[in-house]
Amino acid sequence: MKILGICGSVRDGSFNRGLLRAAQEEAPAGVELEIYNLGEIQAYNADVEKVEAPASVTAFKEAIAAADAMLIACPEYNGSFTGVLKNALDWASRPASTQPFSGKPAALVGASGGPSGTARAQAAILPVLMALGVIVMPKPGMMVRNSASLFDENVNLTDQDTRDRLRDQVGALVAFAKKINS
Ligand SMILES: Cc1cc2nc3c(=O)[nH]c(=O)nc-3n(C[C@H](O)[C@H](O)[C@H](O)COP(=O)(O)O)c2cc1C
Numbered sequence: 001m002k003i004l005g006i007c008g009s010v011r012d013g014s015f016n017r018g019l020l021r022a023a024q025e026e027a028p029a030g031v032e033l034e035i036y037n038l039g040e041i042q043a044y045n046a047d048v049e050k051v052e053a054p055a056s057v058t059a060f061k062e063a064i065a066a067a068d069a070m071l072i073a074c075p076e077y078n079g080s081f082t083g084v085l086k087n088a089l090d091w092a093s094r095p096a097s098t099q100p101f102s103g104k105p106a107a108l109v110g111a112s113g114g115p116s117g118t119a120r121a122q123a124a125i126l127p128v129l130m131a132l133g134v135i136v137m138p139k140p141g142m143m144v145r146n147s148a149s150l151f152d153e154n155v156n157l158t159d160q161d162t163r164d165r166l167r168d169q170v171g172a173l174v175a176f177a178k179k180i181n182s
Helices: 015-026 046-051 053-066 083-092 121-130 159-182
Strands: 003-009 031-034 070-074 104-110
Touching: 003 053, 015 046, 015 070, 015 083, 015 104, 015 159, 031 046, 031 053, 031 070, 070 121, 070 159, 083 121, 104 159
Parallel strands: 003 031, 003 070, 070 104
Antiparallel strands: none
16 A cells, blocks of 8 residues: 655654654555655646646646555644645646545644644645545544654654554554545
């Protein structure tokens, strides 16, 4: 099974990318988790789309289409999910005839520096994913708060409880994706 890990942060020291790296390490045997970099995707512009979609957008759409499931790890910015991720989803949703999201299983995780653990970001992305036809796994859910204390200086997840919860979340996504895709 192939899972596409999508990180809503493009900064080098991203805790959310750190979560996805830990998810790679905790994924069950036979599950390949690729971490996608959204940093190459420019701001959405319908004029650009009319001429030709950028190669970075086509590559993102192909990566989603090739995946059996998505694991989305996104920070919370001002009570919502990030513009970087929304922009990438908007690009990939166009044109509707080739959008790769419909029926695709996905799970949400998120790490924030504060106490919210990305609860508001995860709530905010749900209607967007619904509009795209993504089938979001309802449980168990994974919110990570006070991230700085859970990762080392190289952004490796060092907290065992968080690792255990992440392993459960990835395992649940694998089972969910098998059910949805069968
Ligand atoms: C523009 C901006 C807005 C933010 N708003 C929130 C917020 O509403 N809630 C929160 O918990 N953290 C907020 N933060 C903190 C980020 O969630 C935190 O820095 C997080 O670690 C960023 O994710 P990353 O480590 O994956 O890059 C904000 C950060 C920025 C840059």
